[in-house]
Amino acid sequence: MRWSAILKRLALIPPTLLGVGAIVFVLLRVVPGDPIAMMIPPGASPADITRLRALYGLDQPLLSQFITWLGQVASGDFGRSISLRQQVFELVGARLPATLELAALAVAMALLMGITVALVGSLLRGTRAEWLLDTANGFFLAIPDFLWALILLLGFGVLLPLLPISGRLDPQLAVAFRTHFYLIESLLTLRLDVAADLLRHMLLPSLALALPFAALVARLLKAQLAEAEDQDYAQIARTRGFSRTTILQREVFPNALIPTVALSGVQVTLLLGGTVLVERIFSYEGIGNMAIDAVINRDFPLIQGLILTFAVLFIALNLAVDLLVALLDPRLRHG
Amino acid sequence: MADLVLSGPITATPSRWRSALARGGARLWIGGGLVALLLLIALFAPVIAPHDPAEQDLMSAQLPPAFIRGGEAAFPLGTDSLGRCVLSRLIYSARTAVSVALIASLLAAVIGIALGLIAGAFGGWIDQSVSRLIDVWMAFPPVLLSIVLAAVIGAGLTSVIAAIVVVDWTRFARITRAETQAQLARDYAAAARVLGLTRAQALRLEILPNLVPLIVTLLAVEMGIAILVEVILSFVGISVTGDTASWGGMITEGRQIVYQAPWIMALPIAAVIISVIGFNLFGDGLRAALDPVQRR
Numbered sequence: 001m002r003w004s005a006i007l008k009r010l011a012l013i014p015p016t017l018l019g020v021g022a023i024v025f026v027l028l029r030v031v032p033g034d035p036i037a038m039m040i041p042p043g044a045s046p047a048d049i050t051r052l053r054a055l056y057g058l059d060q061p062l063l064s065q066f067i068t069w070l071g072q073v074a075s076g077d078f079g080r081s082i083s084l085r086q087q088v089f090e091l092v093g094a095r096l097p098a099t100l101e102l103a104a105l106a107v108a109m110a111l112l113m114g115i116t117v118a119l120v121g122s123l124l125r126g127t128r129a130e131w132l133l134d135t136a137n138g139f140f141l142a143i144p145d146f147l148w149a150l151i152l153l154l155g156f157g158v159l160l161p162l163l164p165i166s167g168r169l170d171p172q173l174a175v176a177f178r179t180h181f182y183l184i185e186s187l188l189t190l191r192l193d194v195a196a197d198l199l200r201h202m203l204l205p206s207l208a209l210a211l212p213f214a215a216l217v218a219r220l221l222k223a224q225l226a227e228a229e230d231q232d233y234a235q236i237a238r239t240r241g242f243s244r245t246t247i248l249q250r251e252v253f254p255n256a257l258i259p260t261v262a263l264s265g266v267q268v269t270l271l272l273g274g275t276v277l278v279e280r281i282f283s284y285e286g287i288g289n290m291a292i293d294a295v296i297n298r299d300f301p302l303i304q305g306l307i308l309t310f311a312v313l314f315i316a317l318n319l320a321v322d323l324l325v326a327l328l329d330p331r332l333r334h335g
Numbered sequence: 336m337a338d339l340v341l342s343g344p345i346t347a348t349p350s351r352w353r354s355a356l357a358r359g360g361a362r363l364w365i366g367g368g369l370v371a372l373l374l375l376i377a378l379f380a381p382v383i384a385p386h387d388p389a390e391q392d393l394m395s396a397q398l399p400p401a402f403i404r405g406g407e408a409a410f411p412l413g414t415d416s417l418g419r420c421v422l423s424r425l426i427y428s429a430r431t432a433v434s435v436a437l438i439a440s441l442l443a444a445v446i447g448i449a450l451g452l453i454a455g456a457f458g459g460w461i462d463q464s465v466s467r468l469i470d471v472w473m474a475f476p477p478v479l480l481s482i483v484l485a486a487v488i489g490a491g492l493t494s495v496i497a498a499i500v501v502v503d504w505t506r507f508a509r510i511t512r513a514e515t516q517a518q519l520a521r522d523y524a525a526a527a528r529v530l531g532l533t534r535a536q537a538l539r540l541e542i543l544p545n546l547v548p549l550i551v552t553l554l555a556v557e558m559g560i561a562i563l564v565e566v567i568l569s570f571v572g573i574s575v576t577g578d579t580a581s582w583g584g585m586i587t588e589g590r591q592i593v594y595q596a597p598w599i600m601a602l603p604i605a606a607v608i609i610s611v612i613g614f615n616l617f618g619d620g621l622r623a624a625l626d627p628v629q630r631r
Contacts, residue, residue: 012467012470016467019468019470020474027483027487143608144563146570147607147611154597154601154604158594273478274478276478277567277570280571281570291479295483296571296572307475307476307479307480310475310479311475311476314475
């Protein structure tokens with residue numbers, strides 16, 4: 001049942017991506033700004049402009065532009081960026097790892113914080129401290145990532161300048177990287193000073209992304225823990241003399257985890273979408289920051305490529321969450 | 336028989352309202368208070384603001400707030416880099432925020448609820464196509480979609496509102512669709528059919544009133560979101576232009592001189608946070624107050 005649902009979801013991916021592509025394509029073509037006007041040097045002749053329009057296919061009718069683009073995308077060619085004059089595929093490939101590392105760090109931090117808060121909250125059940133924790137949690141949940149980014153920038157970048165507030169790596173630490181996964185690569189090659197500097201740059205933006213997500217995980221998990229603790233099996237374990245902490249750890253937590261993963265997993269896409277602004281605020285060189293520049297520069301091929309990249313990531317994440325839930329849940333293992 | 340049905344499901348007697356208010360608890364009161372405060376500030380901006388928000392005084396630019404050394408009593412919260420009164424701009428920005436919040440969330444609600452109701456009630460290919468449309472929408476990063484949209488329409492308040500409506504109608508559509516299906520499966524919906532109500536009548540008289548608590552809650556939350564989207568679009572440089580004051584615009588300007596004058600960025604951030612928390616608490620409180628399950 002569950003597996004057939006996943007298969008059905010797989011089948012829906014191509015039409016969804018096609019829809020995303022079509023909407024972006026049409027939207028961008030009604031933009032009043034002319035991308036060619038932004039790239040020509042002053043004094044270019046009308047003939048030059050016409051040639052450039054033809055080079056980027058902008059002189060064709062909308063439908064034939066779309067079909068050409070679809071055919072190219074299907075064969076892995078996402079076109080050339082108009083403003084950066086490089087292949088979109090290469091540009092996105094160079095920036096995507098930065099965003100993935102940032103998002104992964106944020107998710108890890110959020111899980112750590114969220115699970116801790118939920119467990120502490122469960123142990124405090126029924127006390128005044130629990131109310132305080134819940135209220136604080138609601139506050140963290142209500143403020144979105146980009147506002148946290150601005151608050152953290154103000155707090156730890158300006159008022160109490162402890163951490164860098166811009167970029168991915170100190171330019172003085174210019175080292176050659178073989179991949180674009182700087183953090184993973186520097187950890188694997190044991191260049192710990194570089195890894196430490198990368199982490200210092202990532203700390204504030206990833207914390208901004210992590211805080212609202214951590215609050216969400218904490219709220220969901222805490223509710224599930226409370227529900228699981230009231231179940232018969234937990235009560236029976238209690239009467240058999242196991243301590244509350246042991247039961248929470250061994251019986252209640254694994255059972256509460258499955259619905260929490262199912263409910264919060266989907267929200268990871270929101271965190272990923274949040275990278276757009278948070279990267280912008282901290283001048284972090286990921287695809288989110290690049291996307292805003294692409295919009296400002298009316299760089300059609302780049303915007304299309306970036307939005308498709310985000311859409312693929314969103315869909316892949318949703319699927320991964322479903323698979324994870326299926327793997328975690330013993331009842332679905334034989335299904 | 337028909338009269339019985341037409342009397343409507345929510346005929347609130349005063350005691351019912353009172354118990355609903357009690358159920359809402361502190362969240363409803365604090366949230367409602369903050370929202371009311373925001374509305375009042377927006378409404379009476381010209382009365383409260385000490386200066387014209389667009390009035391420039393380059394001689395007294397980047398003054399700190401009056402309670403910090405170097406501040407002037409005439410500018411209680413200091414001035415920005417053009418010498419405009421920060422307090423007055425904060426107050427007038429509430430107008431921008433409230434108009435964006437009200438118009439955008441109501442429009443998004445109308446479109447989303449209509450599509451959600453139709454999809455939930457009629458099922459079949461109609462439901463399939465609305466659901467697919469929602470799926471496609473959900474595959475977009477919302478922030479990026481609103482940025483692209485606002486860029487398409489061009490800067491300005493209308494653009495901000497349009498971006499919010501086009502991006503956020505799915506919030507209402509998804510929940511309305513699911514809830515309509517759930518309500519239609521209940522006995523009272525079947526009873527309405529037995530009584531001879533047409534599908535449209537049943538939707539209007541029976542289903543829609545039962546969706547009200549949910550919709551009101553969503554609306555409150557959506558208004559908070561709308562205020563945030565305005566900030567986002569300002570940050571990218573495609574929100575209101577020129578002299579129109581907005582919190583997003585103030586934050587963006589403040590970001591550029593954050594080392595010299597951190598309060599210019601900090602104060603509008605605080606205003607946004609208070610408003611968003613207010614709308615969230617209000618929504619939470621309303622849900623508790625209006626939830627039909629808890630009404631018994």
